[in-house]
Amino acid sequence: MIIGVVAGTALVALIILIVLFKLMWRVAEPNEALVISGSRHRTDGVDNGLGFRIVTGRGTLVIPGVQAVRKLSLDLNQTELSVECVTQQGIPLKVQGVVIFKVGDDYVSIANAARRFLDQQKFMGNRVHNLFAGHLRSIVGGLTVEEMIRDRDKLTAQTRAASGTEMEKLGLIVDSLQIHEIDDPTGYIKNLAAPHAAAVQRDARIAQAEASRLATEAEQKAAARMSEATRDSEILQAGYQAERDKAAATAQQAGPLAEAAARQEVVVQETRVSELEANRREMQLQADVRKPADAHAYERRTLAEADRDARISAAQANARETELAAAAEATRVKTRAAAEAEATRARGEAAAASTRATGEAEAAAAKARGLAEAESDRAKGLAEAAAIQARAAALAENQEAVVAQQLAEKWPEIVQAGAAAFGNVDHMVLLNGADGMSEMFAKALTMGGTGLGLARQLLSAMNPPATAPAADPAGPVAPVTPLNGTRITVQEEGPQSV
Incomplete structure (x- = not known):
């Protein structure tokens, strides 16, 4: 009984101890x-x-x-950052990010966090947001937009370094700080990227155009090869078809060809007979006509050549006589000229001493005048050369016109030479009007010499014969002065006296 009580008491005490523990x-x-x-x-x-x-x-x-x-919870906490900042350039930006933090694992951090957040752990995120927002505005104010875009790690590192001391005092550590997005309400970042985007778009268009060009060239080459293959195939097919058509035509025309060959043989024989007949007639004509005609032509040709040789010999004799006379005259003139030159040289040597001083004094002036005259002669020579060249070109293109112009320039002399034939005529009566005048002038000009024959042709071309008026049966009969002992009377409207 006592043992049971003791055991019960011990059990109750054990239970109480367990509950208290x-x-x-x-x-x-x-x-x-x-x-x-x-x-x-x-x-x-x-x-x-x-x-x-x-x-x-x-x-x-x-x-x-x-x-x-x-x-005190040691779990991770995060707070969203949405901070409106102004950069070093004065451009407003909105930086969005996230901060992941927790209470430090060491006793100092836990003690610092317990003193500040033990009963306010739900407000821990707001405190951290305010802390990072202040440091973020300060750091962004010292950076440019380009630095923030190109080096976000720099912004993150500076923000963590700046807030490290405050976070340590709060007993917090930052596990991660990420900048998600940088909003630009003014469009500065978009405009900053526009040149690069345009360059990328340009390069893309150039690459697309180059690819299109290469594809087009490849397609054209492939189409050309297809066309060549089609052409070769069609050519081969056409050749085979031509051979088949030729064989069919040959087979179809075998009969007509045999008949044509037989007829051709007949025509050949008939042609040979015709040729023999033609040769016989030709030989007959040779004997009857051609040989007598050749003999007569040979006789006339021989006589003409003999006459020509006689005239050539006479002309050569006259030319030789003229040449000898000219040579004698030239020798005489040369001798006289040599004598005069010797005398002139002697006089010149005598006068050289006296004139040398004067010549040297006048040399400068004479040189200047000579240069001027040379330039004038040069210009005149160039002008004459140009005129000769133009006249040669005109003569090559229209010889008759040039000859007519030269005759026109010499016309006064030609007329004067022709008028000399009438120097001893006191009175002349023309029997046939204008035609008689033209004929008389032409004859008179012809009397002026061989060179005036061209003038007569020019005169005939310039004064075509006028149609003589019809004779009036009732008109007066004009008596004229006898010429060469013959008296001639012509009925017309009226004689013209010169």
Whole structure:
């Protein structure tokens, strides 16, 4: 009985101890820290006299009613950043990002966080947002838009470095800071990217055009090869078809060809007979007509050649006589000229001494005059050369017109030479009017010499014969003065006297 009571009492005491131990034992989860206050404890790394104890990752006894136990979460927290900033260039931007943070694992960080956020853990994100927003505005104010775009890591690093001290005081550590987006309400970033976008678009269009060109060239080459293959095939087919058509035509025309060959043989024989007949007639004509005609022509040709040789011999004799007379005259003139030249040389040598000084004095002036005259002669020679060239060109193109112009220039002399034939005539009566005048002038001009024959032709071309008026039967009969002993009377409207 006593043993049972003792055993029961011991069991009850054990149960009470277990219940008390359960009530007093607290275990910290891996993601939390127990903050036990109500007694002075020493914690490694923490100054004495904190008034609370920190337990992480293990269990501890807590005296109910004497000590208070509260939990501080060590989980990750995040806060969204949406900060309106102004850059160094004065351009407003809106920076959006996220900060992932937590309470530090060391006792100092847990103690600092417990003092500030133990009962306000839900406001921890707002405090961190305000902290990072202030530092972010300060850092963005010292950067340009280009630096922020091209080096976001620099912005992130500076922001974390600037907020590190404050976060350490709060007992917090930053696991990650990311800048998601930089909004540009003024469009500066878009305009900044416009030249690069245009260059990329230009390069893309150029690459597309080059690719299109290469594709077009390849398609054209392929089409050309297809056309060549089609052409070769059609040529071969046409050749085969031509051979088939030729064979068919040959087979169809075998009979007509045999008949034509027989007829051709007949025609050949008839042609040979005709040729023999033609040869016989030709030989007959040779004997009857051609040989007598050739003999007569040979006789006339021989007589003409003999007459021509006689005239040539007479002309050569006259030319030789004229040449000898000219040579004698030239020798005489040359002798006289040599004598005069010798005399002139003697006189010149005598006068050279006296005239040399004067000549040297006048040399400069004479040289200037000579240069001027030479330039004038040169210009005149160029003009004459141009005129001769133009006259030669005109003569090549229209010889008759040039000859007519030269005759027209010499016309006064030609007329004067022709008028000399009438120097001893006191009175002349023309019997046939204008025709008689033209004929008389032509004869008179012809009397002026062989060169005047051209003038007569020019006169005939310039004064075509006028149609003589019809004779009036009732008109007067004009008596004229006898010429060469013959008296001639002509009936017409009236004689013209010169």
